[in-house]
Amino acid sequence: MAAPRAQAQTADRKTALSANIGLMQYSGNQGSDFWNRSGNDLSVGGGGTITRYLSPSFDVALLGYYETYKFSSELFQATNFESRTGMVDLGIKLKLNNGKILKEDARIQPYLMGGGGMFLANSSGQVRGANFGVTQIRRPEVFGLAGIRVRLSDAVFLDLTTSQHYPFTDRVDNMSSPTDKLYDRFLLHQAGITVALGKMKDADGDGVSDKKDKCPGTPAGVAVDPNGCPLDKDGDGVPDYQDKCPDVKGVAALQGCPDRDGDGITDADDKCPDVAGIAALQGCPDADGDGVTDAADKCPNTPSGVKVDANGCPIDTDGDGVPDYQDRCPNRPGPASNKGCPEVKAETKKRLQEATKYINFEFNKAVLLPSSYPTLKDLAKIMEEYPDYTLGISGHTDSKGADNYNLNLSDARAASARTYMLSQAVPADRIVSHGYGETKPIADNATAAGQALNRRVEFDLYLTGDPNASEVKYGPAPTIVPEPVKAAPVKKAPAKKAPAKKAPAKRKK
Structure with a gap:
């Protein structure tokens, strides 16, 4: 009052x-x-x-x-x-x-x-x-x-x-x-x-007449000044009855409490009251937004969205020195030179190179011979051993026959090898097959021996997400044009004979 x-x-x-x-x-x-x-x-x-x-x-x-x-x-x-x-x-x-x-x-x-x-x-x-x-x-x-x-x-x-x-x-x-x-x-x-x-009119009962009251409607019991306005001891524009910090000048947005650094957090709750920060870190700054205050961040300027540890450094789950956000294989250690993934062993590379010798098909067809199965099963085990890699399969032919026919045959043979490996539980998104036909020979097609070497299926292992190793080696595969379907010969219907005309009967005389 x-x-x-x-x-x-x-x-x-x-x-x-x-x-x-x-x-x-x-x-x-x-x-x-x-x-x-x-x-x-x-x-x-x-x-x-x-x-x-x-x-x-x-x-x-x-x-x-x-x-x-x-x-x-x-x-x-x-x-x-x-x-x-x-x-x-x-x-x-x-x-x-x-x-x-x-x-x-x-x-x-x-x-x-x-x-x-x-x-x-x-x-x-x-x-x-x-x-x-x-x-x-x-x-x-x-x-x-x-x-x-x-x-x-x-x-x-x-x-x-x-x-x-x-x-x-x-x-x-x-x-x-x-x-x-x-x-x-x-x-x-x-x-x-x-x-x-007489009795003055004082609708809000604050002791100041309505004609002089510059703040009508003051809540009951609130102390007011001679103008009828709620007292504001610290002069911050927030009346004492609403001011959580009535003795210290503050800001209205914080119910009258001070905020020296202007970050929207009261000085009493701000662990860094002189430097603007964020509420999640109790008013302390976090320039790179990784959730660790700048004062405690040992790895400042971490890219946005990267998960970090308590020191503000990017997490390295497998401890290989390559942080997860740069590690293509975050759960398996590998050198930075291989993007944090395990390198393919030399022995495994040799098995891949030699596998082409043991993949055989029926003559002029894309049907695998049973002798190819052990090699393909071995390749499936390699895929299981290197879960971060993708297998590129490329098919090739010699130069005998029409170009388009050879291209279709090579693509079908590469696809046949892929299909068998899918049957060995290798995920479909980890095997890619293409046919190159006769365009990428590795020997002279003028000799039977050279032609035999050119008829092959190759296997190239590469990190998932990297360019296809087959395409790196040979370039993009030619576009497959389906072989035209030969129409069956049309049999001619036998010609019908006209019925013989009977001679008119002679009249008896």
């Missing part, structure tokens, strides 16, 4: 009532006791005021006062008077606590007032020993007033005022001036209690 503030004569509490006690002082032809009551009978009067709010700077007031005043002159012997005096005035009040000179809710609130009204008196006494009877006076007057209001509570005030009243008469002391100048004047010193009436 807001601290109590002065509400008297505001837009919410426009009317105030005052009850006063006062002390009059006279100055005129008989003398003066302004600011000095010695030698005169002390008398006290009373009065009241009704004040109505007009604006932050001005009020209008109706003032009334009554006192029986006695005065004995020190200038003239046997000269005195007693006046039963009443004053009723209407005044305009200028408030210095108008928000421009002093705050409206200032504890000390000076003001000035001026106006006029009626001076009412019944006066009697003597002048130089001669008595004068009761003189009834009903004359206009003007007055000026200076006052100070002290706030005691939100609606109760102490008023201390001094005013000078100038009635348009010279009969109060029954002595006239030779120049007919009106000399009768009065000072009036008053002290009183003022009570502001």
Whole structure:
């Protein structure tokens, strides 16, 4: 809640009532006791005021006062008077606590007032020993007033005022001036209690009227400033009731808590509060995004997406010195020169080279002879021993016969060898076969021995993902054009003989 503030004569509490006690002082032809009551009978009067709010700077007031005043002159012997005096005035009040000179809710609130009204008196006494009877006076007057209001509570005030009243008469002391100048004047010193009436509208109950409340709708119980806005001790724009760090200036996005490095993580939760980082690493930076803070990363600049160990270095599952993301065989050790894969043994390479000698087919066909089976089974074992490799099978023929026929025959024989190896549980995606026909001879086709060498099936092992070893050696295989299917000869139907015509019967004569 807001601290109590002065509400008297505001837009919410426009009317105030005052009850006063006062002390009059006279100055005129008989003398003066302004600011000095010695030698005169002390008398006290009373009065009241009704004040109505007009604006932050001005009020209008109706003032009334009554006192029986006695005065004995020190200038003239046997000269005195007693006046039963009443004053009723209407005044305009200028408030210095108008928000421009002093705050409206200032504890000390000076003001000035001026106006006029009626001076009412019944006066009697003597002048130089001669008595004068009761003189009834009903004359206009003007007055000026200076006052100070002290706030005691939100609606109760102490008023201390001094005013000078100038009635348009010279009969109060029954002595006239030779120049007919009106000399009768009065000072009036008053002290009183003022009570502001009415109840301010305060929809959110924060102690600030709706008309002054710059933050309407404040939740119940929230402490507010004089403008009705929630308190914000650290001045970060986040009200204390919503601020998780009310004593330290922070940012709204983090509920008022500070974030020195601007990474969106509060300093209290940030293990690296002076360097922008990421939430997953409690505010510490990770330049290469591998999940290891830069301070602990022994392998900075790891490529994005690469799995790393606790030190930020790429994982090397098989420990061969080639990280998994560069290792074609991450689960089997091999040298970096072979992309982290086991190298093919020299003995195995020899078996592959010699295998071509033992692959045989039926004459002019792609049907494997049973003598080929042991070699193909041995190749299947090699494939099992080297799971990271692919086998390229290339078929070749000699130059006898038509080129296209030879190309089809070589492709069919390579495919036949592949089919047999698939039957030995070698995965289909690890065997590739092509036919080259007579285009890649290794011997002279002019001799029978050379032709025999050219009729062959070769086997080349290469790392899966590398270019096909057969194509590296011989280039891309020629395009296979299917052999045309010969149409069966059409048998002609036997010609039908016309029926013999019978000779017309002879007429008997």
